Amino acid sequence: MNKDLEKLSCKDIVELALLMPKKFDDLRLNNEPILNELNCTKVIIKSKKQLPGKRLSIIAYSYNWECECTITIFNLRPFHNALFAINKELIIYGKLGDFAGLLQFINPKIIKDSGEITANYLIKGVSDKEICKIKNKYLTYEALKEFNLLDEHIKLLLIMKENSQEAMKLLNSKELNECLKFVEIYHHIKRLNETYKNDILYKKIKTFDINKWLKSLPFKPTSDQINAINDIKNDLESIHHKIRIVMGDVGCGKSLVIFAAALMCYPKKVVLMAPTSVLAQQLYNEAKRLLPGFLKILHFVSSKTKLMQDELKEANFVIGTHALLWASLDDATLVMVDEQQRFGAKQRMKLKDLATNDKENPHYIEFSATPIPRTTALIHSDIYSYSFIKELPFKKEIETKLITIANSNELFNHIKSENKQNHQAIIVYPLIEESKSSSYKPLESVISFYEKNFDKVYYTHGKDKEKDNILLQFAENGNVLLSTTIVEVGISLPRLSIIVIVAPERYGLSTLHQLRGRVGRNGVKSYCYLLSKFEFSDRLIKFANTLDGFKIAEIDLENRKSGDLIDGDVQHGISFKYFDEVLDKDILYKAKEYLNKQN
Structure with missing residues (x-):
């Protein structure tokens, strides 16, 4: 990968073009003051006074507004006195307010040169000037046209690079936002097509009659x-x-x-x-x-x-x-x-x-x-x-219950009742050992409690070398299994009627759905308890109200997004900066239609 692009975590020219400033700083001197907006003015310091609470109050005269304004500095440091010396001329930039009828700046920036509109990308480790230099070097009409982008989109993307005044007006506009969404999803599906080509086989397979x-x-x-x-x-x-x-x-x-x-x-x-x-x-x-x-x-x-x-x-x-x-x-x-x-x-x-x-x-x-x-x-x-x-060989009867740890006695009584009917329970813990950052007890610290209150208790976790044997022993003889999410897939447990998921807020809905799916495998009336110390979010309430995996996937998408299927580095998390998989289906259809016309 080109080192310039690598600095900005961009895989190609299109991703560079989609890199937008977070904001613009308009460093042109304002002809007149605009309240509650960012203003730039040239001033001369007339007087200053140190106030209690590490504050500095300054009276200055604005040349371009031909009036006085105040500057208030909070968290006063020694260098501020030298910076705002009497009779010193400065160009200041900041949000302008009104204090007792006077124009007021609070902690403004000191600007070396005025007259420019500068893009502010807020990318750690790379200066705005360097980013602009990289964009100017690589982003041309010809370079973007090689990716078969629409001319109208290329025009907008180049304006965002070349014309700061127009770019500042366009930033956050509907026109630019729709352009960014279209280009991003179009480029994604185009790369997917190139990555996963349907290669022609040399021999057709004659299938065996089954x-x-x-x-x-x-x-x-x-x-x-x-x-x-x-x-x-x-x-x-x-x-x-x-x-x-x-x-x-x-x-x-x-x-x-x-x-x-x-x-x-x-x-x-x-x-x-x-x-x-x-x-x-x-x-x-x-x-x-x-x-x-x-x-x-x-x-x-x-x-x-x-x-x-x-x-x-x-x-x-x-x-x-x-x-x-x-x-x-x-x-x-x-x-x-x-x-x-x-x-x-x-x-x-x-x-x-x-x-x-x-x-x-x-x-x-x-x-x-x-x-x-x-x-x-x-x-x-x-x-x-x-x-x-979507069809199941048998009807699943699973009731999902939201329960707080304060009411866990109800849960324990239910487990004992199911054990008497030769049914099993699994309790899934998020941690094996004690952690300072967790408010939940780890699996290892609760073993003695369960062994004291229940019969035939087994426990295992991902680091346990004997986990496979323990799961088999539990399947044959156990009543209660304490475990981590290793039980998400694996051994068939037809007697399992209760699964308890401790700290459900820590998991994605797909994991919760997988864990809940461990019970009710043979049509047995079953229960999934979500056991938490906290109030239940809308996400978990929606999960509890449906067993439909496809509805759950839609809810999960809204919260987690999809992941990166091209490079395989991201399994979930936001993979699009602009395109929204829930809200932008119309844009997706248009992008696919445009891609199909090219093929």
Whole structure:
């Protein structure tokens, strides 16, 4: 990256053009004073007086206004007396007020040269002059036209660089704001298209007929599952490399779609990466139970042993965790990632790259129980294809309760009542150890309380090397599990009827939704408690009132924004400076229409 652009955290010329001043300083001498506005005037100091409370009161004469004004300095320092010496001429700049009928400046800036309008970017470590110099060096009509920007937008962006007087009028205007939104989202989707090109495959895949297998299953697939399977079938039979996201709530039956995709590729190789070893083992066991015996299924745990490498060469369906990132996979036809939100974008792309050879790219599918908002899906629709599984094999009955720690006895009595019915409870804590910055007790400090008041209590966390074994023991024998968010995905717990999330205000709604989805897996009446020390925000109240993951995704988007899918550095957080994914759908449609005209 160009070092000049790197200083300003800009990846290219368009991002440089979108870098706007936070404000302008109009350092031209005002012909007349304007109250409650920033004014610039040339003065001579007539008198001064030190006041109690480290204040300095100054009487000055304004040459351009031909009248007296006062200057008040708060937090007086020794250099102020020299700066405002009697008979000294100064150019001052600041907000002008009225005090007892006199014009008054409070702590004004001293300006060396007047007559200019200067842009103020407020970027730490880079001066405004240097930023202007960089923009003047790189921003030209020809440079911006190379990115196929509209002429009307190029004109506005160049005015903001070249004409300070016009730029000051345009800043915060509707005209400029809409230009910035359009250019930003257009440039984003254009870069996405260039990053994720649909490469042509050298060989079309002839899919294996899975109809007999589907009819032999011990349950009937839902319509949404069949639709997702057909979507994948069409992808596999395309001459283009396809990237698909299959989204559905916890318990909707994404595993069946995964297995169907693997079988359709037979006898070619398919790879599935899961976020935890427990989940990988569970998927492997389910695959062995449901898929035909002729399909060679491998649970890949390490690339270090020769036996595992030999089995990898022969396998049709490989299931593993991060260990797959170090495996030889360049003969895979399809790469799948389960619970994709648990992996960084760079990890997911590394797996896809490992399965890419000189001749062809594998098809690629991500599965997620954390739905993304419709607008985000639309932004990325030219890159990703989407399948949505909204039907559930059974009705979920989950009641979400907002409860304060002061009323936690009600919760503890409910857990004991559920334990008597052979049901389980998980209590999720945000911290393992004591922290000065937290007002909540850590997991380690509450273990003795739960062991004293409940039977068959287990506890684990992400740093625990035995966590997988403990989760298995809890599944078989436990009543109460104390844990961190490692239970967000993983082992199936059909007896789980209560999940308690301590400090819910610390989590994004997607995480809360995932955690809540751990209960009610088999239609058991279940409960999710949000346990807090504080008043509940609108965000959490809205979450408690819906189980619809897609509605929750929209609420989450309003609070967290989407993240950076191009470079993979940002998993959530505001990825747009100007474009609003909730409010600016019309601008998105126009930008996509303009991009499609160019292709």
